Amino acid sequence: MIFLSRRVVRWLIPVCAAMICTVAAQTSAKGAAPSVTVTVDANDAQRKIFHVHLTIPAAPGTLTLYYPKWLPGEHGPTGPIQEMAGLRFTANGQILKWRRDLLDGWTFHVEVPQGASTVEASFDYMSPTGRDGIYTGGQAATDKMTVISWNTLVLYPSSWSTDELSYQAVLRLPEGWKFGTSLSVASQSGNEIKFNPASLTMLVDSPVIAGEFLRVVPLAENPQQEMDIAADSAAALDAPADVFDHYKSLTDQAFKLFGARHFRDYHFLYSLSDHVAHFGLEHHESNDSRTGERALVDPELRLLVAGLLPHEYVHSWNGKYRRPADLSTADYEQPMQTDLLWVYEGLTSYLGDILSARSGIRAPEQFRDSVALIAAHLDNLPGRAWRNLQDTADGVPAMQGAPSEWGSWRRDLDYYDEDVLNWLWVDTIIRQQTKGKKSIDDFCHLFHGGQSGPPEVKTYTFDDVVNTLNQVASYDWRGFWTERLANHGPGAPLGGIEASGWKLVYDQNPSELYKAQAHDHEGTDAAYSIGLLLGEDGVISDTVEGMPAAQAGIGPGMKVVAVNGRHFSAAVLREALKAGMSSSQPLELLVENTDYYHTYKLDYHGGEKYPHLVRDESKPDMLSDILKPR
Numbered sequence: 001m002i003f004l005s006r007r008v009v010r011w012l013i014p015v016c017a018a019m020i021c022t023v024a025a026q027t028s029a030k031g032a033a034p035s036v037t038v039t040v041d042a043n044d045a046q047r048k049i050f051h052v053h054l055t056i057p058a059a060p061g062t063l064t065l066y067y068p069k070w071l072p073g074e075h076g077p078t079g080p081i082q083e084m085a086g087l088r089f090t091a092n093g094q095i096l097k098w099r100r101d102l103l104d105g106w107t108f109h110v111e112v113p114q115g116a117s118t119v120e121a122s123f124d125y126m127s128p129t130g131r132d133g134i135y136t137g138g139q140a141a142t143d144k145m146t147v148i149s150w151n152t153l154v155l156y157p158s159s160w161s162t163d164e165l166s167y168q169a170v171l172r173l174p175e176g177w178k179f180g181t182s183l184s185v186a187s188q189s190g191n192e193i194k195f196n197p198a199s200l201t202m203l204v205d206s207p208v209i210a211g212e213f214l215r216v217v218p219l220a221e222n223p224q225q226e227m228d229i230a231a232d233s234a235a236a237l238d239a240p241a242d243v244f245d246h247y248k249s250l251t252d253q254a255f256k257l258f259g260a261r262h263f264r265d266y267h268f269l270y271s272l273s274d275h276v277a278h279f280g281l282e283h284h285e286s287n288d289s290r291t292g293e294r295a296l297v298d299p300e301l302r303l304l305v306a307g308l309l310p311h312e313y314v315h316s317w318n319g320k321y322r323r324p325a326d327l328s329t330a331d332y333e334q335p336m337q338t339d340l341l342w343v344y345e346g347l348t349s350y351l352g353d354i355l356s357a358r359s360g361i362r363a364p365e366q367f368r369d370s371v372a373l374i375a376a377h378l379d380n381l382p383g384r385a386w387r388n389l390q391d392t393a394d395g396v397p398a399m400q401g402a403p404s405e406w407g408s409w410r411r412d413l414d415y416y417d418e419d420v421l422n423w424l425w426v427d428t429i430i431r432q433q434t435k436g437k438k439s440i441d442d443f444c445h446l447f448h449g450g451q452s453g454p455p456e457v458k459t460y461t462f463d464d465v466v467n468t469l470n471q472v473a474s475y476d477w478r479g480f481w482t483e484r485l486a487n488h489g490p491g492a493p494l495g496g497i498e499a500s501g502w503k504l505v506y507d508q509n510p511s512e513l514y515k516a517q518a519h520d521h522e523g524t525d526a527a528y529s530i531g532l533l534l535g536e537d538g539v540i541s542d543t544v545e546g547m548p549a550a551q552a553g554i555g556p557g558m559k560v561v562a563v564n565g566r567h568f569s570a571a572v573l574r575e576a577l578k579a580g581m582s583s584s585q586p587l588e589l590l591v592e593n594t595d596y597y598h599t600y601k602l603d604y605h606g607g608e609k610y611p612h613l614v615r616d617e618s619k620p621d622m623l624s625d626i627l628k629p630r
């Protein structure tokens with residue numbers, strides 16, 4: 001999973017603990033796991049409503065059914081139960097009574113009468129039209145395309161693991177729509193596709209992308225790998241050929257990094273639309289990645305999302321094949337523990353980023369600009385003082401979806417970005433300890449390689465990570481990671497950047513990536529000068545505690561109306577910061593706060609500050625070696 005912006009307490013409900021016991025107790029007494037059929041009518045996708053019908057084997061008594069709640073890759077109880085309506089159960093033509101569980105809103109108890117051997121369940125899934133839902137529960141349908149996320153469209157009986165349950169899916173698409181998926185097709189008749197039976201685990205792990213404008217781009221054979229791209233227009237699919245050549249190279253470079261593949265075939269399901277939720281979600285044999293409509297054809301947008309597909313692809317090895325033991329649950333009802341996301345997401349971010357450079361998706365300079373932005377953000381992050389990196393992982397189920405205001409004090413999902421720096425540090429230590437003979441590639445071969453074959457899950461613990469690192473290079477890895485995860489700064493962990501022969505500096509010139517981010521967010525980022533982030537209308541999205549704007553009394557939600565007496569615009573603010581370098585006058589901001597106006601004077605003369613990496617000529621350039629294609 002990843003948020004596109006990259007500036008991305010467990011719910012231990014008593015009933016869940018009881019259910020885990022129930023599952024265990026019934027394992028010996030239960031018969032064969034049921035085979036369920038699910039038919040999804042997506043003919044109304046353009047209205048953003050999906051009609052679901054399930055046939056579920058059942059016995060007289062109480063049938064307990066779950067709607068998927070804790071979803072792999074989403075790291076929280078994000079199953080969009082609010083979007084379900086029209087729920088109805090019948091058996092032998094008779095309408096059945098049901099009741100939602102009092103302690104868990106994703107659980108339904110259905111009364112099955114004598115003589116019934118199956119229950120017919122039906123409901124509608126209402127795909128969100130606003131910005132409320134997140135991940136697979138977010139917007140997923142437009143006039144021209146949709147993504148079918150099976151977790152939003154099924155119920156499943158309790159007492160069996162999702163590996164044990166078998167689902168046969170049938171999908172009806174709007175007339176003329178084409179589709180792509182890693183799910184194997186049994187037959188197709190007109191707009192109705194019948195898939196081969198799969199475990200519920202693999203069904204939910206195999207979304208379907210569909211649309212009027214769908215382009216299939218072959219990337220590799222043996223095993224077959226392809227991009228299935230659906231867009232809101234035909235023009236959005238018309239990218240230059242070298243864009244796809246880089247993704248072909250990605251499949252090659254990833255195989256060289258890991259030494260094996262754990263999928264039968266692989267599909268990049270890529271949505272290009274300004275009207276779907278923007279994120280990426282990993283699967284064993286595909287990824288569901290959604291960006292803006294012009295993200296393939298517009299060079300600036302392409303640069304902004306350059307890390308997305310490599311990140312999700314790496315997850316097939318790191319996250320799906322190798323997965324933290326306490327994040328691997330028997331079904332979607334059981335809470336997940338997120339303490340090892342610094343490996344699951346952090347290492348994925350590092351490997352995805354270096355693969356983006358090795359495959360040519362990003363030029364080396366663009367990779368360095370991205371690392372500079374990460375380093376500068378963490379270097380000016382007051383939240384590090386109270387909240388360590390480990391807590392950003394531990395707290396995800398409760399904390400994801402937090403608002404952007406006060407983000408620098410609250411901290412965000414920093415196990416993505418901070419661990420890019422930490423795993424770079426690990427890579428440099430391996431190279432130093434082995435005198436250049438080994439690198440992170442050797443760790444990946446040991447940890448993620450092995451025998452190529454179909455999807456499987458091999459779980460790991462903290463100790464397994466430390467032990468594998470020690471097999472590659474002898475070092476105090478336990479001490480290293482314990483310190484990195486508990487560290488409170490001050491400042492970013494820059495050891496890896498510095499050991500790789502580069503250093504973080506600030507100057508007056510924003511990088512290409514920096515400008516693209518500001519353009520995309522329609523805002524101004526004066527984070528590293530006066531500690532202010534604003535929209536193009538001057539509304540402040542965040543202030544950085546301890547920096548000049550916050551110290552002067554300015555906070556998120558206020559609106560900058562004028563700068564040095566002139567109406568606010570991004571250009572006016574930038575020019576004022578520049579002029580302040582050769583002036584003793586304070587920077588004067590007229591700010592509106594809940595209908596009242598105040599003038600704030602900031603005694604700041606440091607000019608604009610934008611981060612870059614520059615060479616440290618006193619050390620060898622290890623970073624350029626790391627980024628070289630294998």
Ligand SMILES: [Zn+2]
Binds near residue numbers: 312344348
């Ligand atoms: Zn991820």
